[in-house]
Amino acid sequence: MRALGDALGVAPGAIYWHFSSKEEIVGAVSALVLSDIDVTDTRDRSWHGELNDLAHAMRRAMHRHPNVAPVFGTQILTSIYGATLAERIMTILAEAGFSGDDLVHAYNAFTGTVLGWVTVELSRSPTVDMSWRDGLRAALDGLDASEYPALAAAMPHARNAAFMLRWDLAEINPLDDAFSFTISVLLDGLRARLRQR
Amino acid sequence: MRALGDALGVAPGAIYWHFSSKEEIVGAVSALVLSDIDVTDTRDRSWHGELNDLAHAMRRAMHRHPNVAPVFGTQILTSIYGATLAERIMTILAEAGFSGDDLVHAYNAFTGTVLGWVTVELSRSPTVDMSWRDGLRAALDGLDASEYPALAAAMPHARNAAFMLRWDLAEINPLDDAFSFTISVLLDGLRARLRQR
DNA sequence: ACCTGAACACCGTTCAAGT
DNA sequence: ACCTGAACACCGTTCAAGT
Numbered sequence: 264m265r266a267l268g269d270a271l272g273v274a275p276g277a278i279y280w281h282f283s284s285k286e287e288i289v290g291a292v293s294a295l296v297l298s299d300i301d302v303t304d305t306r307d308r309s310w311h312g313e314l315n316d317l318a319h320a321m322r323r324a325m326h327r328h329p330n331v332a333p334v335f336g337t338q339i340l341t342s343i344y345g346a347t348l349a350e351r352i353m354t355i356l357a358e359a360g361f362s363g364d365d366l367v368h369a370y371n372a373f374t375g376t377v378l379g380w381v382t383v384e385l386s387r388s389p390t391v392d393m394s395w396r397d398g399l400r401a402a403l404d405g406l407d408a409s410e411y412p413a414l415a416a417a418m419p420h421a422r423n424a425a426f427m428l429r430w431d432l433a434e435i436n437p438l439d440d441a442f443s444f445t446i447s448v449l450l451d452g453l454r455a456r457l458r459q460r
Numbered sequence: 461m462r463a464l465g466d467a468l469g470v471a472p473g474a475i476y477w478h479f480s481s482k483e484e485i486v487g488a489v490s491a492l493v494l495s496d497i498d499v500t501d502t503r504d505r506s507w508h509g510e511l512n513d514l515a516h517a518m519r520r521a522m523h524r525h526p527n528v529a530p531v532f533g534t535q536i537l538t539s540i541y542g543a544t545l546a547e548r549i550m551t552i553l554a555e556a557g558f559s560g561d562d563l564v565h566a567y568n569a570f571t572g573t574v575l576g577w578v579t580v581e582l583s584r585s586p587t588v589d590m591s592w593r594d595g596l597r598a599a600l601d602g603l604d605a606s607e608y609p610a611l612a613a614a615m616p617h618a619r620n621a622a623f624m625l626r627w628d629l630a631e632i633n634p635l636d637d638a639f640s641f642t643i644s645v646l647l648d649g650l651r652a653r654l655r656q657r
Numbered sequence: 658a659c660c661t662g663a664a665c666a667c668c669g670t671t672c673a674a675g676t
Numbered sequence: 677a678c679c680t681g682a683a684c685a686c687c688g689t690t691c692a693a694g695t
Binding site: 333334336337346349350353354357363364365366367368369370371372375376378379380381382383384386411412413414416417420438440441444445447448449450451452453455456 | 530531533534543546547550551554560561562563564565566567568569572573575576577578579580581583607608609610611613614617635637638641642644645646647648649650651652653
């Protein structure tokens with residue numbers, strides 16, 4: 264609040280004439296971030312192709328504003344932009360063939376996975392907090408290969424696919440591949456669910 | 461810190477003789493929560509059956525301690541308990557047939573989805589924050605069916621499957637079904653990925 | 658209508674001083 | 677070795693008073 268006041272050349276208390284709480288401001292910022300997601304209708308694409316694009320667009324928006332990312336999910340239906348996004352996702356899933364409870368389940372699976380996965384990803388961002396690195400590196404170095412054989416065997420492959428393991432090797436957007444894999448697996452699962460109906 | 465000091469019958473500053481920061485305490489608590497997850501080896505089960513049990517066990521642990529849930533992912537490899545869990549997941553996936561980069565990808569997809577989904581779920585828990593409810597209800601009530609037809613059509617089915625929609629109708633553990641669906645879809649996706657190798 | 662100035666209650670953290 | 681007491685810098689927020 265004080266920093267925001269400074270940036271506006273105004274006393275901290277002055278902000279409370281325009282907004283009633285910090286939470287309200289974060290909500291407003293969140294709506295702005297939501298509005299930054301491209302939800303354009305491209306009906307020539309497959310439904311999983313569209314959802315894939317949407318997932319990546321959501322992730323990009325969250326990466327652009329890592330600080331509001333944690334409240335992203337809470338705010339998704341409280342603004343026109345969020346409702347537009349939700350409507351688009353729901354439409355795509357309905358046209359794909361989902362209906363009834365499964366439609367809502369699919370919606371929740373998609374949004375929950377995208378928002379949640381990226382939230383976890385950003386919560387360990389080096390720009391947010393550097394201190395976990397040393398702790399993790401120490402933990403990995405002290406890891407006994409005879410006691411944790413599967414982890415030890417997986418380590419060499421954790422270079423470009425780092426998440427819970429070895430982020431130290433990838434600096435900028437290190438988790439692009441990991442996210443792409445996750446979304447693609449999720450969409451495969453949804454497709455399988457659609458076939459068995 | 462002051463509340464913790466009170467609970468221990470001690471001055472706030474006294475805590476800093478035992479821990480160097482609040483963050484360290486949260487990390488220690490996180491390790492305790494991790495230790496509460498059952499990682500027992502049951503080789504008679506299928507790999508997806510085991511991962512499904514593990515996912516639900518992780519979720520239960522997070523629900524038991526909603527306040528440390530957000531740092532859960534960051535702490536997973538910094539304690540023996542976390543490393544044991546990671547080792548177990550990695551072993552199951554390796555035995556299922558994953559190897560190389562895909563093994564790490566699958567690990568990241570699983571842990572990221574479970575931790576992330578539940579983090580989002582808990583971030584909107586009524587016990588944590590009541591205020592979003594009114595805002596959401598107002599947003600839903602003001603939602604024009606002609607402008608958001610897909611959302612409006614899905615609403616009736618959002619009773620027992622509430623997530624981004626209408627939590628107001630389900631109070632205790634309202635998202636059990638939604639989580640089960642998500643994990644089942646994720647595991648279906650991993651199975652499909654395994655077949656096409 | 659919009660802002661200032663000053664305060665309030667509350668944080669995590671430090672540190673000399675005690676025992 | 678372990679704790680107290682008191683302080684420090686910093687939060688979000690309130691509100692009479694100004695213009």
